Every structure is written in C-alpha cells, then in structure tokens.
Amino acid sequence: MEMHQLRYAVAVARMGNFSRAAEHCHVSQPSLSQQILKLEEELGERLFDRTKREARPTPHGEIFLSRALRILEEVDAAKREAEDAKDLLAGTVTIGVIPTVAPYLLPKAIAAFMKQFPGIEIVVQEEPTARLLKLLHGYEVDLALLSPPFPMEKLETHPLVNEELFLALPPSHPLVTKRSIRAENLRSERLIVMQEGHCLGDQVLGFCSRREKHPWISFRSAQLETIQSLVASGMGISLIPAMATRRGHTETPVYRSLSGKKPGRSIVAAWPKQRPPGCAASEFLNILRANVAAKPGW
DSSP: OOHHHHHHHHHHHHHSSHHHHHHHHTSOHHHHHHHHHHHHHHHTSOOEEEOSSOEEEOHHHHHHHHHHHHHHHHHHHHHHHHHHHHTTSSEEEEEEEOTTTHHHHHHHHHHHHHHHOTTEEEEEEEOOHHHHHHHHHTTOSSEEEEOSOSOOTTEEEEEEEEEEEEEEEOTTOGGGGOSOOOGGGGTTOEEEEEOTTOHHHHHHHHHHHHTTOOOEEEEEESOHHHHHHHHHTTSOBEEEEGGGOOTTOSSOOEEEOOSSSOOEEEEEEEEETTSOOOHHHHHHHHHHHHHHHTOTTO
C-alpha cells in the first residue's frame, strides 16, 4: 500500500468522479484508476461503486477512507512540523549539562537563542556525567556539555572552554596574605568538594593526589554555590572554576591562583557520532560558542 494510492482514493471520494480526481491529483485518469484497482486487490474489497458519471464509496470503502484520511492528515502534519523545525519555526532542543556548568554557561545563551528563534523550546537536563552519557547514547538529548575525561569512542566532541580552577579561601584565612600559594601549602587544610559522581569533585581530588597532597575532606555538596558559601563562612577551602567565581558578591571567598602547574578543567559539547545535532541544536551550539568567545577569561 502506497501513500499516493491513499491520496488517489481520498480524492475520488471527495470529487465523486475518477476523471475529476485525476485532474485534482495531476495524473492521467487511466493511471489513477489502475492504482485504485491495485489497492482494491490488495485489500480484497471494492472501495467504490462505479457508474459512467460517478463513483461512490462502498460501505467497506467508507470505513477504509475515513482511516486513510486520518493517515494522510497525520503525514501532512508531520511534514509541516519537519519543515517548521528545518526553518527553526518550531521544535524542541534538549541539552544535557553537568550541574557545575549549567548556571554559568546556559542562561545568556538560552536567552539569546529564544530571542532569535522564539518557536523553538529549549529543555535542559542537569545530570552528573555518567547519567548524561547514558542519555547521549540513548539519543535522549541532542547534545551534552561535559568535562573530560569520559569515554569518547562513540562520541563527537567540540571544545568550548578551558578554564583555571582557583583556590577559594575564607577571607580571614592565613593563606590570603601569602604572596605565592603552592599545592604543598594545602596539605593540612580542610577541603570542601562536590559530591561523589560529580566530575569536578574528582578533578579537584585528582589534582591533589597527583601532587601527593591529601587534604582532609570536611564537606561534600551537590552545589557549587553551597561550597562557596561554606568557604566564605570559614568552614574550609575549595577549588572553584573560573566561570563560577563570585566576583563582586558581598559574601564571597577570596580567590587565588595557585603557583606552579595550575589546576584546570575543559568543557566540551558532545553528541553521538551516529546522530549529529539537528538544525536547531546546531544553532544553539553556535550561539553558545559566541557567548564563550566573548569571555576569554574562561
């Protein structure tokens, strides 16, 4: 059964005549009649009672044609939606993002995208890296913003940000007045890090371990803002991404760049190799890149 056969049959029912239906469908009358006969043979039932001047649906034809009409309407609607999505008039873009990036990279990019493409809905899913990888491989997000390392064999990645991790200190901490702070100065400090499963926590601990410095972990949190409030209150120290530093806030840690090899992280956009981003997701990524490029300090 072919779509054009359904269109021919519906046209005959509407026009009440094979010749007028053929004109409406821009085909010859013998060609249209042949396709209707093929359809009837496949169904094993006549769809129309024919006379010289008109064609009327049989009882079986009326049942079939009502369903055929619904099928054609759904196909036409799907085509319109696909065209709207291609022209960025309608559709949805789903972005996966780790929580330590979402509040800093996304708001301005989403606002700019929605201003330019008001018909496109943006859906944001904040999840740890392991969960985002599952969503990517399950095609449940169009793209994800992640921080390596993570398995990349089946993914395409595009670099977005390389940023330093700044040492965050309580305002009254003795290290604040120190001219140069090295990793060994952190040996006996209480460290506040992200909860297990968050890549930033692993990156901070990995930096300390590579330098054989093992600070005492006094708190873990799922929110960077909570960590910074704890640091500002004197509960410990932390390493904070450049994009998340609270410059100009009233209650804020004191930020210092570590001497020597500085800790850092990179942020990439990733998507499955078998499923590149569509038009809308690609446009969002372009806007995000432009926003990042406007902040070279990241």
